[in-house]
Amino acid sequence: MPTEIELLRSLDDEPRTPSTVDVRRAIVAGRRRRARRAFGYAGAAAVTALAVAGASIVLAGPMRDTGPDTAATGAPPNTTALVAATPPTSCTLERLPAPDGAPMALVTGADPTGRYIVGRTYPKPGGYQAVIWHNGAGTLVMLPGDLEESLTDVNTTGTAVGWSYIGGEGNAHPVPYVYRDGTVSQLPGVRSGSAYAINDDGVIVGADDEGYAVRWPSATEQPTRLPMPPGTKGARASDIDEDGTVVGAVIGDDRPYVWFPDGTHRQLAIPTLDGKPAVTARVASIRQGWATGVATNGAGRKGDGARNLKISAVRWNVHTGEVRLVDGLKSASATNAHGWQVGGDEQNRAVLVADGKTVPLPELHKHEPGGLTNLATTLSDDGRTIGGQSDDASGTIQAVVWRCR
Numbered sequence: 001m002p003t004e005i006e007l008l009r010s011l012d013d014e015p016r017t018p019s020t021v022d023v024r025r026a027i028v029a030g031r032r033r034r035a036r037r038a039f040g041y042a043g044a045a046a047v048t049a050l051a052v053a054g055a056s057i058v059l060a061g062p063m064r065d066t067g068p069d070t071a072a073t074g075a076p077p078n079t080t081a082l083v084a085a086t087p088p089t090s091c092t093l094e095r096l097p098a099p100d101g102a103p104m105a106l107v108t109g110a111d112p113t114g115r116y117i118v119g120r121t122y123p124k125p126g127g128y129q130a131v132i133w134h135n136g137a138g139t140l141v142m143l144p145g146d147l148e149e150s151l152t153d154v155n156t157t158g159t160a161v162g163w164s165y166i167g168g169e170g171n172a173h174p175v176p177y178v179y180r181d182g183t184v185s186q187l188p189g190v191r192s193g194s195a196y197a198i199n200d201d202g203v204i205v206g207a208d209d210e211g212y213a214v215r216w217p218s219a220t221e222q223p224t225r226l227p228m229p230p231g232t233k234g235a236r237a238s239d240i241d242e243d244g245t246v247v248g249a250v251i252g253d254d255r256p257y258v259w260f261p262d263g264t265h266r267q268l269a270i271p272t273l274d275g276k277p278a279v280t281a282r283v284a285s286i287r288q289g290w291a292t293g294v295a296t297n298g299a300g301r302k303g304d305g306a307r308n309l310k311i312s313a314v315r316w317n318v319h320t321g322e323v324r325l326v327d328g329l330k331s332a333s334a335t336n337a338h339g340w341q342v343g344g345d346e347q348n349r350a351v352l353v354a355d356g357k358t359v360p361l362p363e364l365h366k367h368e369p370g371g372l373t374n375l376a377t378t379l380s381d382d383g384r385t386i387g388g389q390s391d392d393a394s395g396t397i398q399a400v401v402w403r404c405r
Contacts, residue, residue, distance in 0.1 A: 085338055087354030088383050088404035093362040093390065096399040099138035100129055105399035107387040109153040109160075110378035112200075112287070112336070114385025117378065118151035118160050119399050132160055132179065136401070141179050144186075147172055151179065153197040153239075159219070161187075161195035161204050176206055178219040189222040190214065197239040197285075205237035205246050213237035213248050213259075226259050229267065239285040245318060247283045247291045254280035256293055258318045268316050269323040271295050281314060287381075288337040291316040295325060313343060333388075334379040342376035342386055350374040350390075352404065354383055361402050364390040376402070 098105045102121035110117040117133040130141040130151045141160070143149045149164035159180040165172045176187040176195035187195055192209035195216075204216040205226075211234025214223040226246065228235045234251035237259070241247075244261035247268075256268040268291065270277050279298025283291045292315055299308040312325045313332035332343030340354040342361070347369040350361040363374040373395075378387035386402040 085382065087338075087340060087357060088352065088359060089357075091352065091359060091361055091386065091402040091404035093364065094136070094401050094403065095364070095390075096133055096136065096387075096401055097138055098399070099131060099140050102129065104396050105131065106389040106397050107377050107399050107401075108150055109197075110380070110385070110387045111154050111156045111158075112381045113156055114378070114380030114382075114387070114401075116154045116156070116158050116160070117387045117399075117401065118154045118162070119387075120150050121399075130162060130164075130179075131399075132158070133399075134158060141184065143177055143184060144175070148174075152195065155198050155200045155202070157200070159198060159202065161198045161206070163194040163206075173209065176204075178204065180219065185219065187216055187219060187223070189216070196237065199240045199242050199244070201242070201244075203240055203244060205240045205248075207236045211235070211251060213246070215240075215246065227265055229257075229265075238283065241286045241289065245286060245289070247286045247318065249282050254282060256281050256283035256291070256314075256316070258283070258291065258316075260318075268318065269321055271312070271314050271323050271325045273297050273310055273312060273325070278312075283314075283316065285334065286318065287335050289317060289319050290335055290339055291318050292332060292335045292341070294331060313341075315339075333375065333377045334386075336379045336383060337381045338383065340379065340383050342379045342388075344372075344375070348372050348374075350376040350388060352376070352379070352383070352386060352402075359404070361386065361388075364398060364400065365393045 098121045100121055100123050102123040104122040105119060107117055107119040115135055119131050121129045121131055123129055128149045130143050130149050131138050132141055132151060141151060143164035145164040145166040147165035151160045151162035154160035161178050163174045163176050165174050167173055173192040174194050176193050178185050178187055190208045193207055195204050195206040198204045202218050206214055208214050213226040213235040215226055216223045226237060232250045235248055235257060236251060237246050237248040239247050246259040248257050249255065250257050258268055259265040268283060270281055273295060278295035281293060281295040283293035285292055295312055295314050297310040311330045314323060314325045316323050330344055330346065332341050335341045342352050345351050348371060349367055352359040352361060361374065361376055367373050373391040376386050376388040384404050388400055389397045390400045392398050
């Protein structure tokens with residue numbers, strides 16, 4: 001299933017920027033089949049979409065229930081962080097400096113405080129360089145390999161996880177890594193795979209090359225495979241909550257899934273779109289029991305054209321089974337402990353939604369309606385720091401942070 005950004009990109013009829021196809025990676029991907037996907041040098045489609053990162057989702061406006069609550073599973077949500085807070089009413093934009101002077105950069109993840117942000121730069125066409133920013137200052141993270149790489153998530157101690165492709169053309173495969181205390185280490189137990197998310201206890205989740213969702217209890221311990229429902233082809237873990245709850249997707253069927261700390265697991269409810277059950281649904285991230293993702297009507301999967309594609313942001317309460325969606329909003333990319341969200345409106349403009357109020361996020365260059373030129377991908381628990389990307393006047397992606405008050 002395409003990521004949220006890829007789905008939106010298919011609706012962007014006249015992209016402002018050059019093609020982002022990396023021919024070298026495309027060749028490798030075609031030969032390997034397990035390769036994740038190609039990324040380019042310029043243009044909004046270069047975003048890894050959150051997704052791959054632990055990063056995401058719920059959107060603005062009045063919500064409506066789309067189905068009855070299912071039976072609760074697991075412990076109740078952790079409400080420690082859900083103390084009453086005043087939502088921001090305005091935000092200012094800052095460009096994050098690329099430590100290697102690269103002309104293009106983007107944000108892929110952040111910790112709940114917003115002090116640590118991870119992403120990557122593009123120092124040259126077809127080149128990738130992982131970066132971690134701490135309080136706005138960037139540091140290069142030298143992951144092994146000379147193909148695609150990315151840091152995808154980071155916790156409040158500054159420990160980050162990600163992956164990098166190693167091996168030459170025809171033998172390229174992703175390898176999961178952890179970055180802590182200035183040192184990069186390969187995660188144990190898998191020859192090939194990816195790390196997508198880490199919580200403050202240092203528990204890491206991702207996927208191996210055999211199609212299993214995996215969980216590392218720590219950066220030095222062997223991983224365990226998360227159980228899959230019978231008859232499925234595989235599963236992917238995309239994020240982990242502070243209590244150890246893991247969310248992800250069942251591969252092939254494009255169904256959202258949750259694994260609880262007590263060992264139980266189940267599919268999340270499928271929302272309704274235009275009076276019918278969604279054909280695909282994906283959960284991208286979780287925070288304090290709120291899981292977020294997107295649902296679609298499946299248009300485009302069988303060659304029926306992206307113009308008929310219907311996309312909506314979705315929110316689940318993983319403990320009660322409640323599922324809700326928002327009419328008229330195409331995507332979302334992050335939620336925080338208060339249930340506030342960042343994402344894109346009908347015109348794909350980046351917005352912050354807090355307690356039902358929408359705050360537009362400034363852009364480096366004037367947004368063209370429908371274009372993916374301003375994307376918010378991370379949101380701190382206090383709602384004051386938002387990470388993402390914004391196209392400059394030349395149409396080149398820049399890593400940015402919004403400071404809100």
